[in-house]
Amino acid sequence: MSTVHTDIVTPAGKVYEGDVHMVCVRSKNGELGILPHHLPIVAPLEIALVRLKHEDEKQVDYVAVHGGFIQVSREKITILSEAAERKADIDVERAKKAKAEAEKQLDTLHETSEGYAEALKKLKRSELRLSTAALNDTVPEA
Secondary structure, eight states, rough: OOOOEEEEEEEEEEEEEEEESSEEEETEEEEEETTOOOOOOOEEEEEEEEEOTTTTSBBBBEEHHHHHHHEEEEEEEEEEEEEEEEEGGGGHHHHHHHHHHHHHHHHHHHHSTTHHHHHHHHHHHHHHHHHHHOOOOOOOOO
């Protein structure tokens, strides 16, 4: 089985670097599953989970990615995001607090109000952090 080198990079630096068998990510146009030697693409990403499956197909790394772009070449996958966090680096208490604050903001704002889109984005990010932190690091047996 072959692998592809994968980097996840933010303005603060590299969040992930390694060789993986498959990268699963949600683009603005839907889910992508990228294997080694994939045709080159560039796609905008949603605020979503990135799953990095290893060659043994039992271990998987999870990274919460807050938008950005994925660039795929035959030799390398690069994800550029304004923010990204590995599962182990997520502060669950901080994410719970951010979620409660975002929900409170959304309760007081109308969909057309200034600040509504930012509060919704904050809610999505905090929910992604919480769901990522709760994941298991192994792929279930079929």
